[in-house]
Amino acid sequence: MPESVSNFQKAIDSGEFVITAEIGPPKGTNIGPVIHEAEEYLKNEKVSAVNVTDIQTAVMRASSTVGCKLLIDSGIEPVLQMVTRDRNRLALMSDLLSAYILGVRNVLALTGDHVTMGDHPGTKAVYDLDSVGLLQAIGKLESGTDMGMDFKGRPNELDGAPSFFKGCCVTPCADCLEPQVIKLQKKVEAGAQFCQTQAVYDAGSFENFIESAGDPGIPILAGIVVLKSAGMAKYMNGNVPGVQVPDSIIKDLSDTPKEDRQAKTVEITAELIKELKPLCSGVHLMTLGWDHLVPPIVEQAGL
Numbered sequence: 134m135p136e137s138v139s140n141f142q143k144a145i146d147s148g149e150f151v152i153t154a155e156i157g158p159p160k161g162t163n164i165g166p167v168i169h170e171a172e173e174y175l176k177n178e179k180v181s182a183v184n185v186t187d188i189q190t191a192v193m194r195a196s197s198t199v200g201c202k203l204l205i206d207s208g209i210e211p212v213l214q215m216v217t218r219d220r221n222r223l224a225l226m227s228d229l230l231s232a233y234i235l236g237v238r239n240v241l242a243l244t245g246d247h248v249t250m251g252d253h254p255g256t257k258a259v260y261d262l263d264s265v266g267l268l269q270a271i272g273k274l275e276s277g278t279d280m281g282m283d284f285k286g287r288p289n290e291l292d293g294a295p296s297f298f299k300g301c302c303v304t305p306c307a308d309c310l311e312p313q314v315i316k317l318q319k320k321v322e323a324g325a326q327f328c329q330t331q332a333v334y335d336a337g338s339f340e341n342f343i344e345s346a347g348d349p350g351i352p353i354l355a356g357i358v359v360l361k362s363a364g365m366a367k368y369m370n371g372n373v374p375g376v377q378v379p380d381s382i383i384k385d386l387s388d389t390p391k392e393d394r395q396a397k398t399v400e401i402t403a404e405l406i407k408e409l410k411p412l413c414s415g416v417h418l419m420t421l422g423w424d425h426l427v428p429p430i431v432e433q434a435g436l
Contacts, residue, residue: 139238140210141182142298145327145352150436151415153212153329153354154427155184156204158195164203166422171207173424179431182239184329184417187214191251198232205236212300213237216245221261226270226279233295241300241329242267242320264301265316268323271299301325304375305342305355306333314346327351329417332358332369332376336408343412352414359402359420359430362394363387399426403433410434 137143144151156170174180185200201211213232217225229240242264248256262270273280274295278288301320307313317328333339333355343353358376360366363386366378382401389397406416418427 137298138296139182139298141212141239142326144181145414150410151181151354152179152427152431152436153182153184153415153417154180154424155186155417155419156200156424157186157189158197158200160192160194162195167200167203168207170422170424171204171209174209174427175207177428177431179436180427181415182210182212184212184214184241187216187243187245188219188251189214190246191218191248191253191256193251193253196228198228198235198237201232201237202235210239211237212239212241214241214243215267216243217260217262217264217267218245218248218258221259222266222270222280225262225267226274229271229274229297230291230295233297238296239298239300240271241302242271242325243302265319265323268299268301268320268325271297272324298326299324300327300329302331303328303342303353304331306331306335306338306377307375310342310345313342317346317349321350325351327414328353330354330356332356332373332419333409334376334378334382334405336405336412338377339409340412354415354417355409355413356417356419357402357405357409359398359418359423359426360386361398361421361423395423395426398423399429399433402426402430406430406434406436 137146154174156167159167174183183204185197187197188194197214201213204211244264248254248258270280277291277294281289283289303313303317328351363383366383369376370378
């Protein structure tokens with residue numbers, strides 16, 4: 134087995150059930166909330182790595198790279214999320230080299246939400262590459278060249294090559310599974326070494342996907358967006374493709390008094406982890422600011 138390039142990869146390669154989490158860079162220059170979240174995750178040794186989102190939902194924020202550097206400085210291993218929506222291949226490869234120089238070793242390749250979802254709907258999307266193309270570009274950089282040619286038709290050689298632990302995403306609870314399975318296979322062929330999924334709330338649907346995908350050859354971490362309210366769950370059902378929160382969870386949240394809501398959220402998330410654990414290599418918790426709930430979630434899930 135090739136040598137691991139990050140502690141996150143070592144954790145996955147060891148076969149242990151891993152937990153990853155997620156933060157968003159600031160919309161502005163105030164890094165206080167990011168540092169606070171980092172400190173919360175630093176208290177929990179069960180979290181192997183923390184993703185930093187890249188202009189998530191097309192809402193303008195500081196870069197994922199700077200968020201990763203803040204985590205590194207705080208002693209936390211980051212996963213650089215990189216979307217292809219906003220940059221051409223030149224900028225993507227430049228940002229990958231820059232991130233590597235700053236100490237980033239884990240990358241999650243994403244195509245990205247469409248700009249019409251965000252706060253600048255008139256923005257011109259780029260999509261020079263998709264997530265598969267980005268994985269291929271990373272592979273090129275790792276081989277010591279970039280995607281271009283010099284004036285003599287020879288590959289452009291790099292003065293020092295990066296080495297990343299490369300990830301991808303899939304939507305396991307989509308209405309039609311076949312396209313998701315095909316996409317996952319293409320991403321693995323392009324070099325993906327791990328997969329973090331879109332949000333899962335039903336173990337049965339996730340099991341159907343796992344059976345359809347067979348053995349993809351890479352570890353899969355089931356994604357869970359921590360639900361703060363019944364309204365949030367209903368919004369996700371109506372607006373996030375491939376995500377379906379069961380009515381039973383919505384009723385649980387609706388019937389819970391506001392002062393007990395966080396305890397109920399912990400209970401729901403921990404139960405989901407217990408149900409998903411036999412089917413995956415770990416979970417990716419998207420806490421949306423409720424990072425302080427990760428320790429009790431981990432405890433109640435028996436991890």
